[in-house]
Amino acid sequence: MMDIVLSNSSEQPIYEQITLQIKDSIIKGTLKEAEILPSIRNLAKELKISVITTKRAYEELERDGFITIVPGKGTYVAAQNKDLLRESRIRIVEEKLLEAVNASKSSDLTFDELVEMLKLLYEEDI
Amino acid sequence: MEPILQIQNLRKEFKEFTLKDINLTLERGFIMGFIGPNGAGKSTTIKNILNLMNRDSGEIKLFGKDNVKHEIEVKNKIGFVLDESYYYEEITVLEMKSIMSSFYKNWDEAAFKRYLKDFGISPKKKIKELSKGMKMKFSLAVALSHHAELLIMDEPTSGLDPVVRSELLDILSDLMQDENKGVFFSTHITSDLDKIADYITFIDNGQIVFSAAKDDILDNYGLVKGPKELVCYNNPADFIGIRENQYGFEGLVQNKEEFRKSCKEKVVIEKPTLEDIMVYYTRSIPVIKKNDL
Numbered sequence: 001m002m003d004i005v006l007s008n009s010s011e012q013p014i015y016e017q018i019t020l021q022i023k024d025s026i027i028k029g030t031l032k033e034a035e036i037l038p039s040i041r042n043l044a045k046e047l048k049i050s051v052i053t054t055k056r057a058y059e060e061l062e063r064d065g066f067i068t069i070v071p072g073k074g075t076y077v078a079a080q081n082k083d084l085l086r087e088s089r090i091r092i093v094e095e096k097l098l099e100a101v102n103a104s105k106s107s108d109l110t111f112d113e114l115v116e117m118l119k120l121l122y123e124e125d126i
Numbered sequence: 127m128e129p130i131l132q133i134q135n136l137r138k139e140f141k142e143f144t145l146k147d148i149n150l151t152l153e154r155g156f157i158m159g160f161i162g163p164n165g166a167g168k169s170t171t172i173k174n175i176l177n178l179m180n181r182d183s184g185e186i187k188l189f190g191k192d193n194v195k196h197e198i199e200v201k202n203k204i205g206f207v208l209d210e211s212y213y214y215e216e217i218t219v220l221e222m223k224s225i226m227s228s229f230y231k232n233w234d235e236a237a238f239k240r241y242l243k244d245f246g247i248s249p250k251k252k253i254k255e256l257s258k259g260m261k262m263k264f265s266l267a268v269a270l271s272h273h274a275e276l277l278i279m280d281e282p283t284s285g286l287d288p289v290v291r292s293e294l295l296d297i298l299s300d301l302m303q304d305e306n307k308g309v310f311f312s313t314h315i316t317s318d319l320d321k322i323a324d325y326i327t328f329i330d331n332g333q334i335v336f337s338a339a340k341d342d343i344l345d346n347y348g349l350v351k352g353p354k355e356l357v358c359y360n361n362p363a364d365f366i367g368i369r370e371n372q373y374g375f376e377g378l379v380q381n382k383e384e385f386r387k388s389c390k391e392k393v394v395i396e397k398p399t400l401e402d403i404m405v406y407y408t409r410s411i412p413v414i415k416k417n418d419l
Contacts, residue, residue: 050340052324
């Protein structure tokens with residue numbers, strides 16, 4: 001099951017907090033493909049928020065292809081999005097790496113030095 | 127489907143106060159909070175909905191039906207909780223229930239017993255022995271036991287402690303699992319509404335200031351804070367209300383994105399609470415600035 005933690009003091013609208021956290025759960029795999037999500041009314045009740053907020057969050061998630069809303073039946077985690085998602089994440093990594101490459105070129109860092117640095121950072125992070 | 131509650135151009139004149147052309151609509155499946163300062167016209171509006179007061183003009187429809195012409199029929203489908211207790215004080219909860227249940231066509235005794243148990247109300251206690259919170263919960267038990275489709279509450283949380291208020295929110299959000307129900311409640315304790323209300327209708331001085339989805343209100347309005355030297359501060363028309371202190375100002379704007387675009391200076395823009403919005407509207411401009419004094 002997913003976790004949703006809402007902050008009232010955050011500048012971010014509540015519906016956005018929900019969509020981001022559900023997206024995260026889907027990406028991480030805590031929410032699996034075809035898994036059923038709570039109804040908008042149930043989610044609103046649990047989080048003590050307006051059904052308009054949960055409805056909007058689900059609509060955004062459906063628009064972005066993360067979930068499928070089947071009227072009268074329920075809301076499910078959509079099928080194909082995981083690969084798509086991974087791809088878009090990889091693209092982000094590529095962009096950041098390119099930035100790092102450009103930065104190291106302009107400060108005369110060699111390829112080996114850059115690899116070494118990346119290795120250290122990668123292992124450190126775990 | 128017909129709205130569960132619809133008020134059109136409701137007008138009621140008193141010697142020193144007029145309810146001016148009230149319009150609002152509540153669809154099934156939603157909770158509407160009715161906010162405003164004391165004396166703004168909240169109770170007068172509610173009394174008109176319940177036909178406890180004769181209106182001068184306008185129309186009120188409940189479940190698509192006129193609230194006066196079809197009074198008995200619509201009232202069978204309404205549960206109400208009023209600020210003051212309207213029960214006989216000297217009799218027990220059970221005796222009071224017998225009186226109340228005889229008014230309703232769809233009385234559900236099993237449901238009533240379940241609510242009493244859930245709410246922790248002893249059936250043998252006299253009404254006068256119940257605390258304020260217990261009385262409110264008893265009213266709710268009566269309202270819910272005839273399967274009301276629309277719950278109308280006038281200041282249900284005033285004078286109640288935060289624990290009972292949060293219990294009420296639980297009960298309401300339970301009720302709203304049924305998308306055919308509706309809740310309309312007035313309050314001046316807006317923190318309750320910050321949580322579960324879907325729509326907010328704000329009344330001040332007998333007039334509706336706005337009636338809109340709560341999310342839109344809270345996401346659009348902004349509380350701007352900054353030093354008084356700011357150029358952006360010099361156009362009072364941008365602000366709904368302003369509060370000044372020695373070190374700076376705080377003001378409410380209706381559209382924070384627009385303000386952010388037009389004001390190039392460094393200001394803090396925060397998300398207001400409903401209470402902030404209510405206070406800034408009712409404090410009203412023009413604000414007397416220190417220099418003018």
